[in-house]
Amino acid sequence: MSEEAKHRLRKLKGKTVYLYDTVTKTLIYISDSKQWLNSNIKIHHVSLYNCLNNAKLFLERFIFSNYPIYEFPYESILTEQELIDLIETVKAQYKPKNLKVKLF
Known part of the structure; x- marks a missing residue:
């Protein structure tokens, strides 16, 4: 299956x-699929x-929601790569409070 077909299927079947x-108190990304976020x-x-x-x-920083939160402005929508880079940076700096938590 082509990447374009996968993208269309993800949009049709996925939940937003x-x-x-x-930190910035803004909406930073809208995903068409939970699976995309997992991967x-x-x-x-x-x-x-x-x-x-x-x-x-x-x-301890990001909020996931199935619905828009209107109190947060829609200013800083990131690209897929920018989001991945931001999450990796935050993960590298993250120090879990629970010592049993394992990072990937």
Whole structure:
């Protein structure tokens, strides 16, 4: 299956996920698919579920939501590569409070 076909299928079948940065207090990315987030920013599907359904912060910084949060401005939408780079940078600097947490 071609990349274009995969992209179209992901848009049709996927659920939209909004990603917000609590440091800049802005919407930084809109994903068409949870699977894309799992694969590209290396978030485990259980962690993503907890972030979406239990309002847990990812890396104590990012908010995932199934719905737009209108209190956050839509100014800083990142490209896919910029998002991946930002997440990798934050992961490198992240120091978990729970010592049992393993980073990828």
